[in-house]
Amino acid sequence: MDPNAKILVVDDEERIRRLIRMYLEREEFEVEEAEDGNEALEKALNNDYDAILLDIMMPEMDGIEVCEELRKEKATPVIMLTAKGEESNRVQGFEVGADDYIVKPFSPREVVLRVKAILRRVTSSSYNKENTAAKNMLVYPHITIDHDAYRVTADGVEVNLTPKEYELLCFLAKSPDKVFNREHLLKEVWQYEFFGDLRTVDTHVKRLREKLNNVSNEAAKMIVTVWGVGYKFEVDED
The missing domain is CATH 1.10.10.10 (Winged helix-like DNA-binding domain superfamily/Winged helix DNA-binding domain)
Incomplete structure (x- = not known):
């Protein structure tokens, strides 16, 4: 896993973005923010992030729409942030290509663990490409x-x-x-x-x-x- 992985945090609440950012940066992740869906989609399409934390409920363009549009171009791992009780929205998120979800209110440490888990699955061995005689x-x-x-x-x-x-x-x-x-x-x-x-x-x-x-x-x-x-x-x- 890349210790300097680049994460995009998307939420319309600045308080939540700052909290997640603080915990991710403690783990030496590089963090960028977006406060709405339009900004998130523009950044996600124009930059290469290792993972995106994406709130579902946002004005203008919601997280479902962002993920759906993103999946037309990129396979960047997406973790949805959802409010408690929004099970139908979580199902929608998976349908449009989200990889995981976290329910609010959440522990910031849980967010860090989920991000690390998804990065391990995606990149754990891509930095060890000299082992081309793959055993697995x-x-x-x-x-x-x-x-x-x-x-x-x-x-x-x-x-x-x-x-x-x-x-x-x-x-x-x-x-x-x-x-x-x-x-x-x-x-x-x-x-x-x-x-x-x-x-x-x-x-x-x-x-x-x-x-x-x-x-x-x-x-x-x-x-x-x-x-x-x-x-x-x-x-x-x-």
């Missing part, structure tokens, strides 16, 4: 997942995935041809239960297929819908 790989006819480098290639071309898209692909690929229902995928990949709201899984599968298809149609076809049940990672033995 999944290799299939059209898709290769290199866990050590946190990299997915489809027919030799790298595919830019968000952390949750990567985790979903890895989970399915670790058990080829095994069918998983949506409830199981929610529990294992997102580690949250939405009491039957399964759109999050469908949206991420759709986005994952689209990204793979942009590179390799054969790779995209490996993510198979089993109608009435769920999804599987299908490996053609031919």
